Every structure is written in C-alpha cells, then in structure tokens.
Amino acid sequence: MTGARPPSDAGRAARSGGRSRALLLLLLLCAAPAGARAEPGVRILDLPFTVRTLRGPRSEIAVSVATSGLLPIAGARTGREAGDEESAPVAVVWGDEGGAVLTLADGTVTVKPIGREAVEGLSAAETPRGALPGTRRALSGPLSAYLTGRARAPDGSAAAAVLTIRERQPLAVSTDPKPVPVATATVPAGDAAVFAPLRPRLLRLAGRPALLAATLSGADSGGLALITRPGAEASWRVAARTPPQPGPPLKIAGIADFSGSGTPQAATVDARGRLQLWTLQPDTIEAAGEATGYAAGDGDSDLAVTAPAGGAPPELVLPVAGRPEIALVSAKGSVHERLRVTLPAPAATGIVVLGEGNAARLLVGLADGRVAVVAPDGGTP
Numbered sequence: 001m002t003g004a005r006p007p008s009d010a011g012r013a014a015r016s017g018g019r020s021r022a023l024l025l026l027l028l029l030c031a032a033p034a035g036a037r038a039e040p041g042v043r044i045l046d047l048p049f050t051v052r053t054l055r056g057p058r059s060e061i062a063v064s065v066a067t068s069g070l071l072p073i074a075g076a077r078t079g080r081e082a083g084d085e086e087s088a089p090v091a092v093v094w095g096d097e098g099g100a101v102l103t104l105a106d107g108t109v110t111v112k113p114i115g116r117e118a119v120e121g122l123s124a125a126e127t128p129r130g131a132l133p134g135t136r137r138a139l140s141g142p143l144s145a146y147l148t149g150r151a152r153a154p155d156g157s158a159a160a161a162v163l164t165i166r167e168r169q170p171l172a173v174s175t176d177p178k179p180v181p182v183a184t185a186t187v188p189a190g191d192a193a194v195f196a197p198l199r200p201r202l203l204r205l206a207g208r209p210a211l212l213a214a215t216l217s218g219a220d221s222g223g224l225a226l227i228t229r230p231g232a233e234a235s236w237r238v239a240a241r242t243p244p245q246p247g248p249p250l251k252i253a254g255i256a257d258f259s260g261s262g263t264p265q266a267a268t269v270d271a272r273g274r275l276q277l278w279t280l281q282p283d284t285i286e287a288a289g290e291a292t293g294y295a296a297g298d299g300d301s302d303l304a305v306t307a308p309a310g311g312a313p314p315e316l317v318l319p320v321a322g323r324p325e326i327a328l329v330s331a332k333g334s335v336h337e338r339l340r341v342t343l344p345a346p347a348a349t350g351i352v353v354l355g356e357g358n359a360a361r362l363l364v365g366l367a368d369g370r371v372a373v374v375a376p377d378g379g380t381p
Contacts, residue, residue: 040341041381043373045111049097050369055123056302056352060139062088064122065101071112082143082167083202083209091352091363093371094119102363102371104354107380109361109373132160136199136300138211142168143202145211148186151194154219159194163187163213163227165236185236187227193217193241195225196249198300203255203264205282212266212280214249215241222248224266228282240285247272251296253316254305255280258331259288260313265331269296269303273321277331289335294327295319301350301365306376309357317362317376319347326351326364328376343372 055061065071066088091102092114099119101112126136130148137146144167147160169181189195196214203210211227221244228239242250247270258265258277265288266278273295277288297303297319304317306328315338316329324346328339349365361381362374375381 039378040339041375041379042341042343043381044344045102045109045363045371045373047093047098047100047111047371048113049095049099051093051349051365051371052095052369053093053123054301054350054352054363054365054371055092056304056350056363057087057089057091057354058085059092059302060086060126060137061092061119061123062090064125065092065114065119066090068122070114070118071101082141083204085140085202089354091354092119093365094123095369102354104359104361107359107361107375109354109363109381130164132158132197134158134300135160135197138200138202140202140209143209145200145202147195147197147200147213153194153196153216158197159216160197161188161194163189163195163200163211165211165227187236187238189213189215189225190238191217191241193223193225196222198249198251200227201252201255201266203280205264205280208282210239210280210282211236212252212255214252214268216248217244218248220248221246222250222270224250224252224268224278224285226280226285230282239283240281242278242285242287245270245276247274250276251303253296253303253318254314256305256314258313258316260332267305267316267331269294269318271296275316275318275329275335277335289331291329291335291337293321294329295321295347297350298348301348302352304351304353304362306353306360306362307356308377317351317353319351326362326374339376341374341376343374344368345370 099114099116132147145165148164149161151159151161153159165185167183193215198214200213216222223242225238226240229236250268253267255266275294276290279286279288307314324343327337330338345366345368347364348367364372373381
C-alpha cells in the first residue's frame with residue numbers, strides 16, 4: 001500500500017492563511033461593541049417637482065388629506081381630547097409644479113402624487129380669516145388658536161398683538177338646523193410684548209388644554225408665554241412666561257416628555273442656534289437644560305420629535321448650524337447628541353417623522369428643493 005503523500009509547501013501555506021483569516025475575523029467580531037447601531041441610511045425621494053413646503057403627520061393638512069377621501073389612507077387619529085394634537089400617518093409636500101402625499105409601509109416611503117391645487121386648497125385652512133398672514137393655526141378637536149391683530153415687532157418685522165382662541169360648543173339636539181355655537185376668547189401677549197409670527201402649540205397640562213406661544217419683547221429679546229384656563233368656566237390667560245431670552249424668536253421645536261420624568265417639556269431653538277428645554281407646569285415654565293450649535297430652520301417649518309424603540313423618551317431631530325447635517329438629540333439624563341447624519345444638502349424646509357421606533361423614517365426637506373429619507377438606526381431608507 002502506498003503511504004499518504006506529505007503536504008506540499010503550497011498546501012501548508014494555504015491552510016495557514018485560512019486559519020489566519022478566520023482568527024482575524026474572530027478578533028474583529030470580539031472587538032465590535034455589543035449592540036452597536038447600524039450606520040444611518042440616506043436616499044433622495046424621486047419627486048418630479050421642487051419642494052418648497054413639507055408638512056408632517058401632526059399638521060392640519062396631513063389630517064385633512066387623510067380624511068378627505070382624495071386617497072385611500074387609513075389611520076388618521078381625529079376626535080381626540082382638546083389639547084392632544086391630531087395626527088395622520090402621512091406627510092405632504094408640494095411646490096410650484098405639483099404635490100405628493102408620502103406614506104410609510106414596511107420601512108419604505110412611497111410617493112402618491114396629488115394635484116398642487118388640491119394641496120393648496122386644503123392648506124388654505126391653516127390660516128383662518130382674520131389671522132396674521134402667513135401664519136398657521138393650532139387645531140385639536142373643538143379647539144383652535146391663531147394669531148390676530150397686526151403689530152410690529154421691536155425690530156420692525158411683522159408680529160401679532162393677540163392670540164385668538166375659538167372653541168366649538170355642544171349643540172343641543174333639535175330637528176331644526178342651527179349653527180354650531182362657538183366661544184371666542186382673545187389673549188394679548190401682555191408685559192409690553194407681542195407674539196412672534198410662529199404657530200402656537202396646543203398641549204395638555206394637569207388634564208386641561210393649554211397653549212404655548214413665542215413672544216417678542218425687545219429688539220434682541222424674546223420668550224415663551226403659557227396660556228391656560230384654570231377651569232371650564234374660567235377665562236384664558238397668560239399663566240407663566242420665561243424671562244427675556246437673547247436671540248429671538250424662540251422657535252418651538254417640539255413638546256414631549258424628553259427627559260422621561262413624566263412632565264411635558266418644550267424644546268426651543270433661537271436665532272443664535274441655542275437649544276433650550278423648558279419644563280411646563282400649569283403656572284410655571286422652568287429651564288431644564290440647553291446646548292448650542294443648531295439651526296432653527298426656515299420660517300415656520302416643522303422640526304421632528306421621534307420616539308425611539310424600547311420605550312425610551314422621545315428625541316429631537318434638529319438641523320446642525322452651518323453644516324449639511326441633522327442631529328438626534330436626547331435629554332435623558334442630560335442634553336446630548338446620540339447621532340449625527342450627513343445629508344446631500346442642508347436641511348431647510350423642515351424635518352418630520354413617519355412611523356415609530358426602529359421602523360421610523362425621517363423626511364428632511366433640503367435647501368435645494370429635494371427631500372431626503374433617513375433611516376436613523378440603519379436599514380433601507
């Protein structure tokens with residue numbers, strides 16, 4: 001019987017190289033941090049028009065589109081208690097050449113074209129008759145609020161003297177058609193201030209509806225005014241305000257329980273790029289942390305609040321000042337960035353979120369008129 005042939009030098013080298021590669025792979029796997037997040041993915045939506053306006057799920061136009069019957073969209077949440085923002089599982093974009101409704105299914109954002117005239121017809125309701133031109137109202141169930149009474153800010157720009165609050169009243173059962181009664185209240189900014197031309201925000205404090213609005217009180221100072229109604233029969237009034245802040249206006253980026261304390265907080269960004277958190281109580285507004293280096297976005301554009309998976313507190317998504325980037329900012333423990341995402345162009349027309357948790361996708365309106373889809377925790381955008 002012939003004995004086995006001894007391995008050649010080439011064979012020994014091949015086996016040695018294979019073992020080395022396997023060992024290197026094992027070392028790399030061991031060195032990788034447990035639970036490391038995937039890199040965020042970014043893609044540009046294929047839209048046949050230049051986008052100049054982006055509205056997210058928590059906007060009046062998103063709810064209007066979802067409930068109008070223009071498209072077969074399910075899941076609009078309406079009829080909630082006054083103060084709870086209504087929402088719909090869509091975003092809406094439009095420009096001079098067209099419009100589209102954006103939906104999320106199985107992690108993918110899809111585009112459903114819609115006529116520009118239809119979009120602008122629905123969006124016209126955002127600015128009621130008598131409201132400060134170019135501003136948007138806050139709407140929740142029977143309650144709405146918008147800025148009225150043209151005024152001049154200390155720097156000469158447009159502002160509003162009054163916040164008008166309207167609330168539909170219950171209608172008695174009758175066989176005769178009757179107009180729905182509406183109670184109207186007007187609240188001045190007070191304290192030698194005027195309201196900044198930015199959308200007021202509705203929220204709930206201690207189980208009752210409340211409003212938060214940005215104010216201007218000097219050529220280089222502004223703040224926030226909290227408007228509440230202590231009881232059903234009481235009058236609306238300014239219950240609390242922040243001390244004057246430099247770099248007005250304080251643009252409200254979002255309202256949520258960012259710290260996880262069980263108490264709602266407002267996040268604001270001023271013209272100097274300072275992010276501030278404010279804890280809201282029925283009669284107080286208290287500073288709760290700050291950071292710098294962010295952008296307030298153009299005009300009254302929306303900035304996103306997104307809820308991560310696992311029950312963690314909501315995060316803010318903000319444009320980074322002077323860079324084509326967005327930052328995911330957490331306030332759990334302290335105000336800090338969890339992630340930055342580089343974009344093809346700076347964020348300009350807004351940032352909104354579709355979906356929740358790891359399935360969420362961010363939509364970012366870019367300065368060049370495109371819309372980027374971002375999967376912040378990996379996956380296909």
